[in-house]
Amino acid sequence: MKLSKDNIKYLNNFxxxxxxxxxxxxEMQDHILSALERYPEGSLFETAFYQVISTQxxxxxxxxxIDRQCRKHGLVEMRKRYFKHILEMFRLPSVxxxxxxxxxxFFLFNNISTNAIANITVFVIISCLPxxxxxxxxxxxxxxxxxxxxxVSDDGFRMLKYFPGVMYALxxxxxxxxxxxxxxxxxxxxxxxxxxxxxxxFLHAVAFYKMYKEEFKFNWAK
Amino acid sequence: xxxxxxxxxxxxxxxxxxxxxKLLADNTEMYGYEITxxxxxxxxGEIMITEGALYPALHKLEADGLLETFTQVVDxxxxxxxxxxxxxxxxxxxxxxxxxxxxxxxxxxxxLKPSSK
Numbered sequence: 001m002k003l004s005k006d007n008i009k010y011l012n013n014f015x016x017x018x019x020x021x022x023x024x025x026x027e028m029q030d031h032i033l034s035a036l037e038r039y040p041e042g043s044l045f046e047t048a049f050y051q052v053i054s055t056q057x058x059x060x061x062x063x064x065x066i067d068r069q070c071r072k073h074g075l076v077e078m079r080k081r082y083f084k085h086i087l088e089m090f091r092l093p094s095v096x097x098x099x100x101x102x103x104x105x106f107f108l109f110n111n112i113s114t115n116a117i118a119n120i121t122v123f124v125i126i127s128c129l130p131x132x133x134x135x136x137x138x139x140x141x142x143x144x145x146x147x148x149x150x151x152v153s154d155d156g157f158r159m160l161k162y163f164p165g166v167m168y169a170l171x172x173x174x175x176x177x178x179x180x181x182x183x184x185x186x187x188x189x190x191x192x193x194x195x196x197x198x199x200x201x202f203l204h205a206v207a208f209y210k211m212y213k214e215e216f217k218f219n220w221a222k
Numbered sequence: 223x224x225x226x227x228x229x230x231x232x233x234x235x236x237x238x239x240x241x242x243x244k245l246l247a248d249n250t251e252m253y254g255y256e257i258t259x260x261x262x263x264x265x266x267g268e269i270m271i272t273e274g275a276l277y278p279a280l281h282k283l284e285a286d287g288l289l290e291t292f293t294q295v296v297d298x299x300x301x302x303x304x305x306x307x308x309x310x311x312x313x314x315x316x317x318x319x320x321x322x323x324x325x326x327x328x329x330x331x332x333x334l335k336p337s338s339k
Contacts, residue, residue, distance in 0.1 A: 024277075026293075026300040027254060031273060033299060034255040056258075062274040073281035080285070 001039040001048065008033070011049065018060050022151040023074065024067045028057075074152030075159075081214070082160065085207035098199070105198045109191035130161045130208040137212055153215060160208055164201050238271070238279045240317040243288065243306065247314045251292075251305040254280065280304055288313055 011032060019025045032052055039048045057063050089098050134157050142148075245260055246252060252260070257280075258271045283289040288310035294301050306314070 023302075027277065027302050030253065030296075030299050030301045031255045033297075056273045058272070058274045066274060066277045069278035070281050073278070073285040077285040077287075080287070 001036060001041055001043045001045070003033065003036060003045070007036075007045045007049075010045075011036075015063075016149070018063045019067045020150065021067055021070060021074075021155075022149040024063075024070045025149055028063065028066070071152050071155065075156050078153070078156035078160075078211070081211055082207050085210045086203050089203055089206060098203075101202060102195060102199055105202075106191055106195045109194040109198070129205045130157075130164070133209055133212050134158070134161045137215070140216060157208075157211070160204075160211075164204055237321055238275060239283060240321045241271075242276075242279060242283060242304075243310060243314045243317055246289070246304060246306050247311065251303045253301050253303050257304075283310070 011029065015025050015029055015032075019028065032049075035052045035056065036045075036048055053059060053063070057066070088094060137157060143154075241261065242257065245257055249260070254273070254276060258273065258276060261269055261271050280289065284291060284304070287307055289304045290307050290310075291302050291304055294303065
């Protein structure tokens with residue numbers, strides 16, 4: 001069956017309503033169009049359309065289930081890549097650079113450890129880096145807010161972007177709950193502890209950047 | 223003719239990943255609709271993979287690193303192709319021998335295999 005522009009528009013609107021993610025939308029659109037094109041000429045579009053949706057996908061509920069599964073598996077895959085990039089930093093030759101950064105950070109914190117503002121600034125810069133990278137990622141994808149359908153990768157990057165901030169907030173909340181004076185702790189923070197926290201944030205930023213590069217290298221973002 | 227949909231047959235559901243891996247080993251790269259049609263064609267329409275079962279299985283295999291994907295624009299729409307990764311390629315033989323052993327045991331248990339005595 002040859003599909004008209006109106007038929008395709010009808011399908012696109014339907015999928016837009018039912019599906020949340022770009023990956024599922026594109027894949028289901030291609031699948032349903034391929035199935036409809038196999039119908040004999042003269043078939044009624046509406047009949048064929050609802051037949052495909054109900055028999056092959058189990059209706060709207062089935063489509064939404066595929067969307068949820070796609071998100072679940074997509075996030076698992078992203079999490080695996082994230083930890084793979086972090087582990088890579090502990091292998092040669094990356095571990096040599098990491099040791100260099102750790103030593104430099106330790107000397108830096110040893111000298112400025114009494115300056116709480118300097119400590120906070122370094123952590124804020126490192127934790128903001130993924131946010132900046134994510135912004136560049138949106139621009140490179142050609143993302144239009146309110147009109148571009150979100151992707152599973154968008155969700156994954158957003159969750160990763162907030163991860164250091166959430167950890168930092170939890171850490172400060174814990175201190176507050178334990179009745180510690182936060183400013184006193186930041187003023188007297190041990191350079192060793194500051195280095196460990198800084199390196200954790202640094203590893204996160206590097207893994208995030210590598211995932212961003214990978215996404216465009218393999219054209220996953222589009 | 224016995225017609226069986228993948229979504230409601232637990233026996234077939236358990237072998238869906240093996241079927242997908244074998245098809246991709248034989249056909250290099252395939253897209254979702256193509257996989258469903260291939261299964262239908264090979265089994266003369268006796269086994270039909272429902273999309274509700276196929277796509278989660280494909281996405282799981284991709285997340286497990288057994289499949290990789292790439293997209294192509296075909297007739298003004300994005301088509302997502304699946305192919306085996308190196309890890310996926312080596313997994314096919316294991317999955318096939320697992321399935322063969324299982325079928326063998328099942329035949330013995332259900333007395334479907336003629337006795338060799």
